[in-house]
Amino acid sequence: MSATPDVTPRYLSLPDDEFERRANALRERYADCDLCSYDCGVDRTDGQVGACKVDDTAYVSSYFPHFGEEDCLKGWNGSGTIFLAHCNMGCVFCQNAETSHGGKGDAASPAEIAGMALELQEKGCHNINFVTPTHHSPHLVEAVRLAREDGLRVPVVWNCGGYERPEILERLDGIVDVYMPDVKWSDDSLAAKYSKAPNYWSNVKRSLREMHRQVGDLRLDGDGLATGGILVRHLVMPNHVENSKRVAEFVAELSDETYLNVMGQYRPEHLALTEERYAEISRSLRPDEYTQVVDHALERLERVEYDGRMYRG
Numbered sequence: 645m646s647a648t649p650d651v652t653p654r655y656l657s658l659p660d661d662e663f664e665r666r667a668n669a670l671r672e673r674y675a676d677c678d679l680c681s682y683d684c685g686v687d688r689t690d691g692q693v694g695a696c697k698v699d700d701t702a703y704v705s706s707y708f709p710h711f712g713e714e715d716c717l718k719g720w721n722g723s724g725t726i727f728l729a730h731c732n733m734g735c736v737f738c739q740n741a742e743t744s745h746g747g748k749g750d751a752a753s754p755a756e757i758a759g760m761a762l763e764l765q766e767k768g769c770h771n772i773n774f775v776t777p778t779h780h781s782p783h784l785v786e787a788v789r790l791a792r793e794d795g796l797r798v799p800v801v802w803n804c805g806g807y808e809r810p811e812i813l814e815r816l817d818g819i820v821d822v823y824m825p826d827v828k829w830s831d832d833s834l835a836a837k838y839s840k841a842p843n844y845w846s847n848v849k850r851s852l853r854e855m856h857r858q859v860g861d862l863r864l865d866g867d868g869l870a871t872g873g874i875l876v877r878h879l880v881m882p883n884h885v886e887n888s889k890r891v892a893e894f895v896a897e898l899s900d901e902t903y904l905n906v907m908g909q910y911r912p913e914h915l916a917l918t919e920e921r922y923a924e925i926s927r928s929l930r931p932d933e934y935t936q937v938v939d940h941a942l943e944r945l946e947r948v949e950y951d952g953r954m955y956r957g
């Protein structure tokens with residue numbers, strides 16, 4: 645079995661001048677930032693910060709072969725995960741608050757990030773998995789361009805919160821192979837309360853349609869490794885089964901072959917543990933809540949992952 649999925653990543657077909665044009669066009673956005681749906685309009689090149697709380701310096705908190713991802717990403721050598729610090733959402737239940745909200749990480753240039761990607765490929769990782777990438781899209785596109793020159797050949801995964809903008813995603817068309825949005829809410833008031841993300845639901849729907857337009861349904865090679873497409877994640881929250889059902893319904897509207905991973909491992913963390921106003925999500929998920937959502941998804945979708953395994957609906 646080859647560790648490199650049996651596919652030509654899309655970024656290998658992008659002409660040099662177009663790749664450079666995309667990277668430059670994205671970098672210009674730092675000066676009047678609209679890289680995500682917050683559309684803060686701050687000049688990050690001048691030290692200003694928006695909701696993601698970071699200027700135009702990218703910070704990497706860690707990079708390593710990750711064996712906790714879906715089977716089609718982790719394979720047998722791991723998913724080549726590069727965790728970016730900071731985040732463009734402010735989830736009060738975040739399990740990585742030190743990194744996402746605290747910004748813990750080391751400054752990294754595009755060339756250094758390219759080096760990390762190549763190192764992970766060298767270790768046999770089956771893909772490069774950028775986690776929380778959106779607020780540093782310019783750095784990452786440039787990193788892929790540089791890594792390609794030095795021999796990167798595995799698919800690129802965009803592991804995000806769904807709070808993207810179609811206009812920015814268009815710049816990633818032909819560069820990202822697998823989009824992996826974690827769709828958290830189907831209700832704007834819940835998104836505003838728990839993730840500090842205004843108008844999340846309308847934005848996430850537009851973004852997922854654009855992702856699906858670009859890459860289509862998830863495709864696997866003969867060894868079960870992801871080669872391209874969209875993989876949607878959804879973490880079921882306590883007391884919010886209806887929210888989850890609407891997410892599954894929307895995902896099925898994209899295509900009934902859309903791969904949906906229904907995750908049931910929610911545990912209260914960060915502010916959800918300490919603040920009374922988040923009491924609704926201050927407990928773990930009950931098995932019956934999870935089952936209701938899984939059943940709803942299986943009625944609508946052909947490919948549903950739950951309890952860490954993929955099933956056909």
Ligand code: SF4
Binds near residue numbers: 683685
């Ligand atoms: S990437 Fe950061 S500064 Fe830019 S729009 Fe999003 S939250 Fe605001």
